[in-house]
Amino acid sequence: RAILKEAGVGMDAVVSTTVLLADINDFAQMNEVYGEYFSSPYPARMAFQAAALPKNALVEIQVTAVKA
Numbered sequence: 001r002a003i004l005k006e007a008g009v010g011m012d013a014v015v016s017t018t019v020l021l022a023d024i025n026d027f028a029q030m031n032e033v034y035g036e037y038f039s040s041p042y043p044a045r046m047a048f049q050a051a052a053l054p055k056n057a058l059v060e061i062q063v064t065a066v067k068a
Helices: 002-006 024-037
Strands: 014-021 044-049 059-065
Touching (some): 024 044
Parallel strands (some): 014 044
C-alpha cells in the first residue's frame, strides 16, 4: 500500500496480482487476508507455489496498478 500511495493511487487501482506461496496449502488463509485488502470487483489473480521465496517469506504478492 505504501508504494501505491507514493504513486498517488490506492488499492482500488490494482488490476491484477500474482501471489507466490511457499506452500499452496496456505491459499485459504492467504485468501482471507487478501479479502481484507481488496474489494469487488477484485483484481485478476494468479497464485503459484514457489520453491523458495526471499528471506524465507511465506507469501509474496506482485501487483499491477493503473493510474487514471
